[in-house]
Each structure stands twice: as structure tokens, then as C-alpha cells.
Amino acid sequence: MLLKDKIAIVTGGGSGIGEASSFRFAREGAAVIVADMRLRKAEAVAAQINEEGGHATAIEVDVSISESVESLVERTVSQYGRLDVMFNNAGTLRPGTVVDLQVDDWDLVMGVNVRSVFLGGKFAIPAMLRSGGGSIINTASISGLHGDGGAVVYAASKAAVINLTRAMSTDHASDGIRVNAICPGTIETPPVMRMMEDPTALEVNLRAHAIGRLGRPDEIASAALWLASDESSFVSGEAIVVDGGLRAQSPLGRLADPRPDHLR
Numbered sequence: 001m002l003l004k005d006k007i008a009i010v011t012g013g014g015s016g017i018g019e020a021s022s023f024r025f026a027r028e029g030a031a032v033i034v035a036d037m038r039l040r041k042a043e044a045v046a047a048q049i050n051e052e053g054g055h056a057t058a059i060e061v062d063v064s065i066s067e068s069v070e071s072l073v074e075r076t077v078s079q080y081g082r083l084d085v086m087f088n089n090a091g092t093l094r095p096g097t098v099v100d101l102q103v104d105d106w107d108l109v110m111g112v113n114v115r116s117v118f119l120g121g122k123f124a125i126p127a128m129l130r131s132g133g134g135s136i137i138n139t140a141s142i143s144g145l146h147g148d149g150g151a152v153v154y155a156a157s158k159a160a161v162i163n164l165t166r167a168m169s170t171d172h173a174s175d176g177i178r179v180n181a182i183c184p185g186t187i188e189t190p191p192v193m194r195m196m197e198d199p200t201a202l203e204v205n206l207r208a209h210a211i212g213r214l215g216r217p218d219e220i221a222s223a224a225l226w227l228a229s230d231e232s233s234f235v236s237g238e239a240i241v242v243d244g245g246l247r248a249q250s251p252l253g254r255l256a257d258p259r260p261d262h263l264r
């Protein structure tokens with residue numbers, strides 16, 4: 001029970017990585033606020049957690065809107081009395097080059113991916129200070145570490161999340177608040193599985209991950225759980241890469257061919 005009696009907010013909790021993390025946090029003893037702009041998805045996750053004997057509440061939020069995030073934190077503290085873990089996980093992607101993308105795309109992606117982390121910190125940190133400390137986790141991406149093309153605003157937004165994580169951690173580590181990011185490789189979540197219906201995209205992604213498969217949402221939830229818990233008590237300001245060996249290899253991959261059958 002790594003999160004016994006902790007109160008945790010998970011944004012984007014209605015699907016994918018956020019859904020897996022909501023279940024994982026609840027099974028480790030946390031009361032979980034499953035926050036999502038799609039309320040029905042969040043309610044379904046919360047209901048299943050409660051059926052399993054855990055504790056969860058669904059709250060509708062738009063993480064890019066200040067009043068919405070403020071109200072999410074206020075409702076959490078008024079219901080549970082404290083806040084220990086804030087997982088700023090909701091995110092979005094618009095594909096395109098700087099030429100293709102519209103200014104509205106820039107504003108949307110930066111709002112959902114970066115302003116959300118700013119707002120999550122802005123409202124969660126004062127609540128955590130009153131609770132004696134806490135852990136903030138932000139979902140970045142390996143796209144925030146490289147200049148891959150085809151989704152340039154997304155790449156910029158995730159790089160911003162990584163450095164915002166570092167800067168926030170510097171300001172608040174001495175208050176007992178740790179701030180860390182996770183950089184996932186390609187994970188089998190609903191939007192990604194739609195992209196992987198294209199066999200070429202699937203092949204490229206399988207080759208890119210040295211481990212020979214895509215990641216599972218629960219494998220990111222494991223990293224989030226560790227960062228949320230006291231097991232990571234001396235880790236602050238880090239961007240933890242969970243990418244099945246993607247970053248370890250050069251674009252050449254292996255020179256010999258000891259690949260699993262499905263990659264030959």
C-alpha cells in the first residue's frame with residue numbers, strides 16, 4: 001500500500017495512461033479524483049474503482065482553464081481535507097509542421113499540455129503546503145527530448161513541460177513538494193492504437209523500441225506510482241524516461257539481425 005491514506009488527483013483519468021494510473025493509485029490505498037473533460041469516461045473509471053473496494057470521485061475539468069483547475073483542487077480539498085499527489089497527465093496532439101499548423105492549434109496544444117501544468121502547480125502547491133508536502137508528476141514525452149518532425153507544437157509543449165518541471169521543483173523542493181516528469185515512449189492508449197492501424201506506423205514504432213513492442217499504460221502508471229510515493233523521496237526535478245529502449249539506440253538500430261520474428 002504505497003499510497004495508503006493519500007489523496008491524489010489524476011487529470012486525463014478517464015482514458016489511457018490516466019485511467020491506468022487511477023486504478024494503480026487506488027489499489028495502493030489512495031483516494032483518487034479522476035478528472036477529465038469527458039465526465040462520463042471519468043465516472044466510469046471512478047465507478048469501477050469503487051466497485052473494487054477503492055475510493056474514487058469523478059470531476060469534470062478542462063485543464064487549460066484557470067477557474068476549472070482551481071475548482072478541481074478546491075472540491076478535492078473540501079471533500080477529502082487535503083491533497084498529496086497531483087498527476088498533471090491530460091494532454092493532446094495536433095499533427096503538422098509549422099507551415100501546416102494554425103495559430104489555434106498552437107494555442108490549443110500549449111494550453112492543454114503546458115498551461116495545464118502551470119495551473120496544476122499554481123493551485124495544487126498551496127493545498128499541498130497546508131497538507132505538509134506532496135508530489136507533483138507531469139506527463140511529458142520522449143518528443144520533448146528530441147526534435148522529431150510532424151508534430152512540432154506537441155514537441156515544443158513537452159519540452160516546456162520538462163523544463164517547467166525542473167523550475168517548479170527548484171522553487172518547492174525545500175517545502176517538501178517534489179515535482180517530476182515522465183517521458184513515455186509509444187504507449188498503447190486509444191489515440192495511439194488508432195494511429196497504429198496504419199501498418200507502416202506500427203512497423204516503425206516496433207523497430208524504434210528496442211524491446212520490440214509498444215508500452216502498456218500500466219507501465220507508465222508504475223513510474224507514476226513510484227514518483228507519487230515515498231519510495232522516490234530523494235527524486236526531484238527529474239524527467240524519467242520510460243521508453244522500452246528507444247533512446248538507447250541510434251537510428252541504425254542493430255547491425256546484426258537478432259530481431260524477434262515479428263520485426264524481420
Ligand SMILES: NC(=O)c1ccc[n+]([C@@H]2O[C@H](COP(=O)([O-])OP(=O)(O)OC[C@H]3O[C@@H](n4cnc5c(N)ncnc54)[C@H](O)[C@@H]3O)[C@@H](O)[C@H]2O)c1
Pocket residue numbers: 011012013014015016017018035036037038041061062063064089090091092112139140141142183184185186187188189190191192
Ligand atoms: N500514448 C502515448 O504513446 C504517449 C506518449 C508520450 C506521452 N503521452 C502523453 O500521455 C498523456 C496521456 O495520453 P494518453 O495517450 O493516455 O491519451 P488518452 O487520449 O487515452 O487520454 C487523455 C485524456 O485526457 C483528456 N483530456 C484531453 N484534453 C483535456 C483537457 N483540456 N482537460 C481535461 N482532460 C483532457 C481526454 O479526455 C482523455 O481522457 C498525454 O499528456 C500525452 O501527451 C502519451
